[in-house]
Amino acid sequence: MTPEMETRKIDETPDAGTAIKSVRVFSSGWADQHEEHRFGTSLPQLWWVLMSRSWVRTPINYFLIEHRDGLVLFDTGLDPAIKTDPHYVSSALGRFLLRRIFRLHIDADDRLDRVLAANNYSAGDIGTAVISHLHFDHVGGIARIPQAQLIVSAREWAQLSEPHPEREWILREHIEIPDAKWCPIDFQPADDPLLEPFGGTYDVAGDGSMVLLPTPGHTPGSLSMLVRAQCWSPVLLVGDLAYEASLLMNDTLPGTGNPKQLRATYSKVRQLKQKLPDLVIVPSHDADAERALWLAQPGQSRD
Ligand SMILES: [Zn+2]
Incomplete structure (x- = not known):
């Protein structure tokens, strides 16, 4: 980072500098997905869902940000009940397709509250969870954090009112649960010229340290979170916008979403x-x- 950039970053986010203590990644197990799904293909989606025999293993990650005002999650992972409850996906067609789209490797210890406890955090201390989008592998932990404010984009939330959200892997029965404190948000006009192209922003803590951006494509209401802290490289958590950062950088589209x-x-x-x-x-x-994330921290070399 050049001194010039460091100055600009702090000027634009005057209160953000020391607000972030850490950004950590946790996983609720692994999934195998088809190569065509991850890296894209010209073949029709139904063909690769039913016919592909090539699998690639992928983590089911979510992120914990230690902000000076409290703990913030970005996504909540997958609920292990998807393996043990035969009707976790209520429609028979959904269950048939799920087995052909993902091979899941998840066990009871991968539940959100247990993963947090194993890392010396309490699920009861999570104040806010930002949900990148409503797919089942991103909302699976919300039942473990009933006290948390659940931030989702208003556009993503609107999908629940559209016909058959389950056909888009938005499982209403695991989203509209008792006690869940959903907070659909609208993006405000960006006052930071750096973020203007995104057409809107939402400042989670009001200090510029965690800024949400609309990043549609995987789903219409998907969002990303820009995390900025003094001396850190800025971090953009993009959810499922791409399955690997390099694929986004070289414009390789996945096999799903709106091209x-x-x-x-x-x-x-x-x-x-x-x-x-x-x-x-x-x-x-x-x-x-x-x-x-380790390389983004102060003092790490990215070479
Ligand atoms: Zn996902």
């Missing part, structure tokens, strides 16, 4: 990376997430 939206969002993220060369892009299913 036009994905391309437009990829371009905006690459523009941001041009303006912030140290930006560390971290997708939720990237096996390199832990290393990428």
Whole structure:
């Protein structure tokens, strides 16, 4: 990072400098997905879902940010009940397709509260969870944090009112649960020229340290979170916008999502990376997430 960039970053986020203590990645197990799913293909989706025999293993990650005001999650992972409850996915067609899209490797210890406890955190201390999108592998832990405010984009939330959200892998019965404190948010016009191309922002803590950006493509209401702290490389948690950072950088689209939206969002993220060369892009299913976050911390060399 050049001294010039360091100055600009702190000027633009005057209160953010020391607000973030750590960003950590945790996992609720692993999944195998088809290569066509992860790296894209010209073949029709139904073909590779039913016919592909090539699998690639991917983590099911979520992130914990220690902010001076409290603990914030970015996504909540997968609920191990998906393996033990035969009707976790209520529709028979859904269960049939799930087995052909993912092979899940998750056990009881991968439940959100148990993973946090194993790392000396309490699920009861989570104040806020930002949900990148409503797919079942990102909302699986919300039942373990009933006290937390659950932030989701209003556009993503609107999918629950559209016909058959379960066909988009949005499982209403695991989202609209008693005690869940959902807070659908609208993005506000960006006052930071750096973020203007995204068309709106939402400042989670009001200090510029955790800024949400609309990043549609994987789902229409997907969002990303830009985490900024003094002396750290800025970190962009992108959810499932891409399955690996390198795929986003070389414009390789996955086998799902809206290609036009994905391309437009990829371009905006690459523009941001041009303006912030140290930006560390971290997708939720990237096996390199832990290393990428470690390298973003002060004092680590990225060579
Ligand atoms: Zn996912």
